[in-house]
Amino acid sequence: MATTTVQAPLPGTFYHRSAPDQPPFKAPGDAVAIGDTLGLIEVMKTFTPVAAEAAGRFVRFLVDDADAVMAGQPLYELET
Amino acid sequence: MGLRKILVANRGEIAVRIIRAARELGIRTVQAASAADGDMLAARMADEVVQIGPAPAARSYLNREALIGAALACGADAMHPGYGFLSEDPRFAEAVEQAGLVFIGPDAATIRRMGDKATARATAMAAGVPTVPGSAGRVADVAAALELADGIGFPLMIKASAGGGGRGIRVCADADALAQLFPVASAEALAAFGDGGLYLERFVARARHIEVQVLGDGADVIHLFERECSLQRRRQKILEEAPAPCLDAATRDRLCSAAVRLAQGIGYRGAGTLEFLYDEAEGAFYFIEMNTRIQVEHPVTEMVTGIDIVREMIRIAGGEKLQITQAEVTLHGHAVECRINAEDPMQDFRPAPGRITALAIPGGPGVRFDTMLYEGYDVPPFYDSLLGKLVTWDETRSGALARMRGALRELVVAGLPTTVALHRRLIDAPDVIAGRFHTGWLESWLATRPLDPVAEAMT
Numbered sequence: 159m160a161t162t163t164v165q166a167p168l169p170g171t172f173y174h175r176s177a178p179d180q181p182p183f184k185a186p187g188d189a190v191a192i193g194d195t196l197g198l199i200e201v202m203k204t205f206t207p208v209a210a211e212a213a214g215r216f217v218r219f220l221v222d223d224a225d226a227v228m229a230g231q232p233l234y235e236l237e238t
Numbered sequence: 239m240g241l242r243k244i245l246v247a248n249r250g251e252i253a254v255r256i257i258r259a260a261r262e263l264g265i266r267t268v269q270a271a272s273a274a275d276g277d278m279l280a281a282r283m284a285d286e287v288v289q290i291g292p293a294p295a296a297r298s299y300l301n302r303e304a305l306i307g308a309a310l311a312c313g314a315d316a317m318h319p320g321y322g323f324l325s326e327d328p329r330f331a332e333a334v335e336q337a338g339l340v341f342i343g344p345d346a347a348t349i350r351r352m353g354d355k356a357t358a359r360a361t362a363m364a365a366g367v368p369t370v371p372g373s374a375g376r377v378a379d380v381a382a383a384l385e386l387a388d389g390i391g392f393p394l395m396i397k398a399s400a401g402g403g404g405r406g407i408r409v410c411a412d413a414d415a416l417a418q419l420f421p422v423a424s425a426e427a428l429a430a431f432g433d434g435g436l437y438l439e440r441f442v443a444r445a446r447h448i449e450v451q452v453l454g455d456g457a458d459v460i461h462l463f464e465r466e467c468s469l470q471r472r473r474q475k476i477l478e479e480a481p482a483p484c485l486d487a488a489t490r491d492r493l494c495s496a497a498v499r500l501a502q503g504i505g506y507r508g509a510g511t512l513e514f515l516y517d518e519a520e521g522a523f524y525f526i527e528m529n530t531r532i533q534v535e536h537p538v539t540e541m542v543t544g545i546d547i548v549r550e551m552i553r554i555a556g557g558e559k560l561q562i563t564q565a566e567v568t569l570h571g572h573a574v575e576c577r578i579n580a581e582d583p584m585q586d587f588r589p590a591p592g593r594i595t596a597l598a599i600p601g602g603p604g605v606r607f608d609t610m611l612y613e614g615y616d617v618p619p620f621y622d623s624l625l626g627k628l629v630t631w632d633e634t635r636s637g638a639l640a641r642m643r644g645a646l647r648e649l650v651v652a653g654l655p656t657t658v659a660l661h662r663r664l665i666d667a668p669d670v671i672a673g674r675f676h677t678g679w680l681e682s683w684l685a686t687r688p689l690d691p692v693a694e695a696m697t
Contacts, residue, residue: 204589
């Protein structure tokens, strides 16, 4: 078991959920498969999904919901 | 009374525009800036800058309490909302007035009335202004929608009452699609706008989007003629012009008079725009919605009428009456505007924030570039992709297009992809030169991949 951090591919606003009234894409302990959506990054009103490139178990988000992120900033931890 | 100090509750090029107008009127400006915007051009130009929250708009430019608190703290007596953000939020207009500040725009009741698209339709009908055949107001449920659809005819559009700006629209080809999409559209509208209310409108194929600019002081309303805004992608305008080349004088007069009648009927105050669909084959126009704020494309109207719309709306908010009569508003020449966005037209218009490494702004007679760019500016990823509006004017439409062609050649915005490349091709398209297009034209043209290097070599 190793814990890795996954970084933002783009700068923008990071969202944990698809809409304010929806649950987060992942909760601590959830299984993550390759291609799963972990969050959304909004760049100039366009939303890009952040998809998992590795499988494992979701540990936690490292950025609050709807917070600004820079490209390369750690977004979440994954136990692989 | 006259205003003394305005808080600019917006950003980008429109904040720059507002600061310039205020400065000419001898009014001080305070620029509201998010944590990401401390270095923007408007913040450098304003007399004062106040930070109103973190980068995401939801916690800065959409934060009503923060903006009002900032205005009170710095001793401003008025709030200019610009476009987008809180410009058409009646709760904001109301809260601004309740705080003892002047909201530069119409009152909350007018924003509420015209902002609800179904109510706006009903208001137009009552003023004898033609509307697209559709429901009189909100439609209660699927059963009611199906019953009404018989009389409206297909294809038709389901629209969100609280929508606008091209959002919250579904086109239905037949009754099955309507039955299926109605509940989906309602849920989407509820999620997006906090209001699931829907109404129906017939889908007018190959229609033009033509809008009329009005100015009112609460008693009198005048029009500043119309703009042709049919060149759109995903319902976002790309290129606009004034006047609309497809209208003859008699139709133009009927259209603009209808807009004035509607705005006059609600005692409109400030700058506003009434949007119409124009069916060229029928010579018929239909009111679709009203925007109760300054619009992005206002400069083309300023160029052909010589009236500074932003200055007028500030004067009116300061309690002045309209200083221009309708008879004094005349059309002179033709103006075209190209929206320069930080989007890559070669990559499906993917937005592209980044640093401006070089900037060359075109000049010469009849050329105007409204922008917030400067060399070294970092375009942040958090907001709209609009970088600037390149506007040209000349005595004739072909002259204005020729000037635009030259201006687009001179314009250099380096460091990120922009829509300049698109406009250089678009301005040479035979249909654009001939003024032969409708709201679906641009997307069809883009589908022919006019920007591909191969296509370029072949033409």
